[in-house]
Amino acid sequence: MNTNLQDEHNASWKKKIVLFLISQNISLFGSSVVSFAIIWHITLETSSGIWVMFFTICALLPQVFISLWAGVWADRYNRKHLIMLADGFIALATLGLAIAYWTGYQRMELILLVSVIRSIGAGIQMPAVIALYPQIVPTEKLTKVQGINQSLNSVLMLLSPAVGGVVLGSVGITGAFMVDVITASLAIVVLSFIRVEKAARSTEPASVFTELRQGIAYTFNNRLLRGILICFGASFILITPAAVLTPLLVERSFGNDVWLLTANEVVWTIGTLIGGVFVYMKGNFQDKIRTVAICLMAFGVTFGLLGIAGNFTIYLIIMGVAGFFMPIVATAQTVLIQENVEEAMMGRVFSLVQIVTGSAMPFAILFFGPLADIVPIGSILVVSGALLVVVGALYQITSKRAGLN
CATH class of the missing domain: 1.20.1250.20 (MFS general substrate transporter like domains)
Known part of the structure; x- marks a missing residue:
């Protein structure tokens, strides 16, 4: 009986972490592809180091500023739901950008604005993602799981520049925006199959x-x-x-x-x-x-x-x-x-x-x-x-x- 319970427990956490890794790497891949496509689009359209600098700042700094509050939210609310909401927030912002470009409103300033929104979403998501691992993975397996995740990240980072170039060259920047919308939506769907409780609190709210x-x-x-x-x-x-x-x-x-x-x-x-x-x-x-x-x-x-x-x-x-x-x-x-x-x-x-x-x-x-x-x-x-x-x-x-x- 004990052996059966142990087998069920092992199968349960392994299923959860497989789905979680699939979800987060789908999301990472879409974001990486679009980031490469955007920076190349800006480079080709402006030939300006200033615009590249603006994009880099808009893509990186907002997630740093939001991080402190994001950490509180990750400890206060269900981390799975927070991750899904952040992915949805990013997808909606990128979809809005795609629609604007489809309708002819194509301005670099709009890309920078949406980059800020995407960065805020990433800043909310990241602490929740890392904090969720110990909730679904036994402590003694954390290193092995992180090794798998690092390998998957490396493969995707190897593929992302090439895929970003192909997407930009074949369907343009508007099509590239939709890659992120689709991958974020898939990540949310996959993550929805995982059951994760809210983290236990040690103090009163x-x-x-x-x-x-x-x-x-x-x-x-x-x-x-x-x-x-x-x-x-x-x-x-x-x-x-x-x-x-x-x-x-x-x-x-x-x-x-x-x-x-x-x-x-x-x-x-x-x-x-x-x-x-x-x-x-x-x-x-x-x-x-x-x-x-x-x-x-x-x-x-x-x-x-x-x-x-x-x-x-x-x-x-x-x-x-x-x-x-x-x-x-x-x-x-x-x-x-x-x-x-x-x-x-x-x-x-x-x-x-x-x-x-x-x-x-x-x-x-x-x-x-x-x-x-x-x-x-x-x-x-x-x-x-x-x-x-x-x-x-x-x-x-x-x-x-x-x-x-």
Whole structure:
């Protein structure tokens, strides 16, 4: 009897996570395809770096600003319903944009406005998505599930640029908008088949601002969470040169052929795909802090080597190796938080993580971007890589001194 109950329990959570992963990756794929199509449309129509900058800001910053409130909502309401509402919100906004373009009202300002709305929807959705995993997945299976998700994300990110280009070239930007509408609708339908209860609350309901303060206090009074946020902030700032400036490094060092820039992105994505498979095969990391520290130091070494690579083939090999560590550090850090945070506080904690990770790169590029026109990018990568090694080592040392593992 006990064996039968266990089998039913295993089948139940596995069915839920399969449907959840399908739902979220359908949604991610549609959003990625449309994002690529929009940025290429803006580039082709305006040939303006200013317009590309406006789109990037409109696509990224609103989700950072909404994140704090989104975390409160993810802890207050049913996370499944919140995810579905956010997807529906994004789909309706994109459908409105498609209708406007169909009727002849085709303005760049409208794309920027809808990008802001889509970004707000994504900001509401993200903390709820990450916080939902521990509700439907046994704790000991979180790492394996995250490995599968990272692999799926990598495959989709490999396909998204190509699909975005094909869609834009064959049915135009209006057809591209409809891709997101269709995939968001499918994601909502798939997610509707999952039964998820509202997260249990540890305190009485209060105002949004009171719960917001509770979430901030909970996070910064916890040594582990405080260290993770500091680590996230410092590492994302130092990862920015490799994430943003390497296409410029390739153009300056190896040539401006499109295939060189494409290879730069594809090899990184292949590396992340292999890393995701490794996480799945590994199943779990016993010492997640040590795992994160090693990966950050590996990032530092590989980014430094990118800065001094004189041969493009060697450069690509190093880029692929660097990509391998991304799913490992992302999974280990995410699962570490999921294992050590109360279910009722999960949304607010992950909203703070989203704020740190979402704002670090935009602010960092304000420094590294102009610097790249004064100092060789290779030198920037060497210095930022060396500092990443230091961050990894300090994260390990300080966490162990605090008795964390």
